[in-house]
Amino acid sequence: EAGVAQSPRYKIIEKRQSVAFWCNPISGHATLYWYQQILGQGPKLLIQFQNNGVVDDSQLPKDRFSAERLKGVDSTLKIQPAKLEDSAVYLCASSLLAAVTGELFFGEGSRLTVL
Amino acid sequence: ILNVEQSPQSLHVQEGDSTNFTCSFPSSNFYALHWYRWETAKSPEALFVMTLNGDEKKKGRISATLNTKEGYSYLYIKGSQPEDSATYLCAFSSGDAGGTSYGKLTFGQGTILTVHP
Numbered sequence: 001e002a003g004v005a006q007s008p009r010y011k012i013i014e015k016r017q018s019v020a021f022w023c024n025p026i027s028g029h030a031t032l033y034w035y036q037q038i039l040g041q042g043p044k045l046l047i048q049f050q051n052n053g054v055v056d057d058s059q060l061p062k063d064r065f066s067a068e069r070l071k072g073v074d075s076t077l078k079i080q081p082a083k084l085e086d087s088a089v090y091l092c093a094s095s096l097l098a099a100v101t102g103e104l105f106f107g108e109g110s111r112l113t114v115l
Numbered sequence: 116i117l118n119v120e121q122s123p124q125s126l127h128v129q130e131g132d133s134t135n136f137t138c139s140f141p142s143s144n145f146y147a148l149h150w151y152r153w154e155t156a157k158s159p160e161a162l163f164v165m166t167l168n169g170d171e172k173k174k175g176r177i178s179a180t181l182n183t184k185e186g187y188s189y190l191y192i193k194g195s196q197p198e199d200s201a202t203y204l205c206a207f208s209s210g211d212a213g214g215t216s217y218g219k220l221t222f223g224q225g226t227i228l229t230v231h232p
Contacts, residue, residue, distance in 0.1 A: 003158065035222075042119070042204060042222030043159075056219060091159070103149065103161035104220070 002026065006092050006107035014115050018080035021110045025073070025094030031055075032069055033104065034077050035091040043091055049075065082114045119207045121223035128195050129231050135191045136226040138205030142186030146210035149220060150179055150190055154201040162190075162203075195230040202227050 005024040013019050025032050030051050035043035046065065048056040051072040060067065064083070069075040079086055089111050093104040120139045128134050140148065147166050153159040163172040168183040176193045192199055206220040 040224065042121075042206075042224045044222070045219055048219075093159075103164050104151075104159075106151075106158040106160070108156070108158045 004092055004094055004105050004107035006090075006110050008110055009108065010111050010113075012113045012115065013082055015084055016081040018078065019082060019112060020079075021077045021090050021092075021112075023075045023077070023092030023107060025075070025092070026105055029094035029096055029105070030072070031095045031097065032075050033093040033095075034067055034075070035093065037089045037091055037109070038085075038087070046077070046090075079112075082112075084114050087112055087114045119205065119221050119223040121203075121205055121226050123226060124224065125227040125229070127229045127231065130195060130197060132195050132230075133191065133193045134195055134228065135189050136203060136228075138188045138190070138207075138223055140186050140188075140205075140207035140221075141209070142184060144210045145183040145186075146208040148181055148183075148188050148208075149206040150188070151204040151206065152201045153204060153225070159204060192228075195228075197230045197232050200228055200230045 004026055007022050011019055032049045034046045036046050037043040046060045047067045049069040052069045065079055067077045089109040091106055091109045093106045095102050095104050122137050147164060149164050150162040151159040152162050163179045165181040170181040172179050178191045179188060181188045190203060202225040204222055204225045206222045208220050
């Protein structure tokens with residue numbers, strides 16, 4: 001079974017530039033999550049999709065971050081314009097069900113450095 | 116905002132040592148507690164998902180216990196090996212259906228384990 005795919009693995013940009021990350025979840029997984037993990041902190045949920053609808057985006061900085069999940073499969077996360085504090089690992093995860101008693105399956109993450 | 120604390124932040128042990136670390140979480144409105152292992156340059160991988168007070172789970176040399184009444188979980192590794200070196204993350208989910216944290220996973224900051232040969 002193929003796992004969660006993310007790209008790019010690494011990205012270096014200057015502040016005020018834009019960047020986009022892509023995620024392909026495990027086939028058949030209805031729920032998709034984007035987490036931000038800043039060095040020294042735990043992963044923080046940015047947005048959760050159920051199929052192609054947003055379940056929770058309360059911690060997404062909507063002035064600069066946007067995310068979509070077209071057709072309920074792949075998802076993209078965009079940052080525009082980037083700030084220094086956006087340097088982090090962006091993790092995509094998927095799960096079969098929305099309930100969090102089921103485990104999350106993570107991708108390898110996209111590491112962003114903003115200079 | 117839910118507070119999930121892990122201790123210690125980092126740990127260095129020798130190969131063969133047994134070790135354990137702690138995850139503390141709010142004791143009210145418990146729903147589930149997850150443990151993940153995150154090796155460098157790899158994906159975080161689920162170890163355990165625990166839902167019942169007193170639950171004990173085991174996978175090979177790794178085991179975990181859960182106390183929902185006092186709000187903590189322990190992760191134990193018996194006979195640590197260098198391949199156990201990783202960051203161990205716990206994540207808590209609240210069962211407060213009226214709260215904003217319902218169904219969400221809140222992660223601790225992780226315990227970084229280094230096992231020296």
